Amino acid sequence: MSVRRVNPVRPQPRFGANYTPSVGWFHHWLDFELDEVRRDFESLAALGLDHVRVFPLWPLFQPNRTMIRGRAVEQLGQLVDAADEHGLDVTVDALQGHLSSFDFVPAWLTTWHRRNMFTDPDVVEAEARYVETLAASLAERPNFIGMTLGNEVNQFSDRPHPDPDPCTYDQAGRWLERLLAACERGAPGKLHVHSEYDAVWFQPGHPFTPAHASQLGGATTVHAWVFNGTAQRHGRAGPATVHHAEYLMELSRAWADVPGRPVWLQEVGAPAPLVPAEHAAEFVTATVENALTCEDLYGVTWWCSHDVSRRLADFPELEYSLGLLTSERELKPQGKAVAEMVARVRAGTAPGPVRRRTALVLDAGDAMTAPGRATCAPGGEFYEAWAGLAGDGVRAAVVLAERAADTEYLAGRGIEEVVGVGGQ
Structure with missing residues (x-):
């Protein structure tokens, strides 16, 4: 695992939104209207x-394995420039x-052309060429943060996807x-990352x-x-619900191999309806306040910017109401709550990172493949133990079992007490 870079963390965490265009959703690339984007x-x-985090549609940008559409890449650049006009950086x-x-896809x-997106040599070469092309096209723009390889691409690799592209760890x-290296070639020194949905933390045998x-x-990255x-x-x-983002971030820190x-x-x-509309604002505030207690927090990027229009069919019901603003760009209570949190952070009146002196010991088996990671999932023994500590007001870190007796490692993280699941 040689491709990694630790970028300096900003004095204050960033705040942004996953950009869902108010007109046409992500299909807006088919009828790109820069004024609507502005x-x-x-x-x-x-x-x-x-x-903002933005999402080109892969089939529209690379419709053939050896063809990357120049016009589409140009439009992406125009979108990034439009964001800069409004003081927004772009990933x-x-x-x-x-x-x-x-x-x-x-x-x-x-x-008829079925090939594995993770293992077929020709496919991986085409993917690498594509991500490098996008990165290189934006590398000189001052508001370009960097690339994410794709949105939760790990869902293609395993169940429950109906037609997975299987691969090994x-x-x-x-x-x-390989793809992170391609991003780095295209835009050296930018923040290049990858993202997964939570099977990466919870599902035994999952290759990611x-x-x-x-x-x-x-x-x-945590979703x-x-x-x-x-x-x-x-x-x-x-407690488990409003501390869930904090939990996943602390869980991730147990596997990090470099400090900071x-x-x-x-x-x-x-x-x-799990978070009813009338309670969305308080959920925003509680979730973000708890996330802000995590050290080394780069930023919070809310999903999503604008509601999906009811004119578009067949979305799961919850997808129509996740926006900070409506599809008519009207401010919603959760949007107001995010704006208030941003103002509090900038004014120095929001919660800040805390040193976690107590750590819960996690035994998920081999550290690289985590065969026992089901314990980390909702209902799992480790998950419920951490949530119980949160409910008692304990800001708990997570430490892997193999490091639980490493006094130098623990001291480096400021951990003074390690407890096992069940308080052992």
């Missing part, structure tokens, strides 16, 4: 946000991939390293592992969704 960015800048996801229950990977690691997430790339069994078990305001590695809360949202 109006969206204006509505986000008004909240005090400093960045770009490449392999889209999977968005809000829909898969966007090029035709040259499916049906070693193959997943090589794929990540906590070690991959916490050791490769310039930061660890914290409470519809994964958390809110169902603990309710909208239970940034952790980016890259996706978090208030999904109805």
Whole structure:
């Protein structure tokens, strides 16, 4: 695992939104209207946000294995420039991939041309060329943060995907390293990362592992969704629910192999009906306040910027109401709550990072493959023990069992007490 860079963490965490265009959703690339994009960015800048995460649709940008559309790349550059006009920096996801229950995979990977996106040599070469092209096209723009390889691309590698591209732990690691290296060639020194949904932390045998997430790339990204069994078990305001993002960030730190590695809360949202609309604002405040207690927090990027229009069919119901603003760019209570949190952070009146002197010991088996990681999932023994500590007011760190007796390591993290699950 040689591709990693620890970027300096800003004095204050960044705040942004995952950009879902108010007009046309991500299909806006088909009828790209720069003025609509500008109006969206204006509505986000008004909240005090400093960045957006944007999503080119892979089949539209690379419709053939040997063809990357220059016009599409040019439009991406125009979008990044429009963000700069409104004081917004931009991070770009490449392999889209999977968005809000829909898969966007090029035709040259499916049906009659079915090939494995993680292991086929020709496919991986084409993917590397694509991510490098996007990175290089933006490298000189001052508001370009860097690349994310794709949105939760690990969902293609394993169940419950209906048509997975299976790979092994070693193959997943090589794929990540190669594509991250391609991003670095295209835009040296930028913040290049990868992202996974929570199977990476919870699902035994899943080829993408906590070690991959916490050791490769310039930061660890966390996608914290409470519809994964958390809110169902603990309710909208239970400690496990409002501390879920904090939990995943602390869980990731147990696998980090360099001190001070940034952790980016890259996706978090208030999904109805588990978090009813009338309680979304308080969920925002509690979740972000708890996240801010984590050390080395790079930033918080809320999902998402604007609601999906009801004119578009077949989305899961919750996807229509996740925006900080409506699809008419009207401010919603959760948008107001995010803006208030941003103002508090900038004014120095929000919670800050705390030194976690107590650590809960996690035994998930081999540190690289984590065969026992089901214990970390909602309902798992470790998960429920950590949530119980949170409910008691304990800001607990997480330490792997193999490091629990390493006094130098513990001291470096400021840990003074280690406790086992069940208080042992």
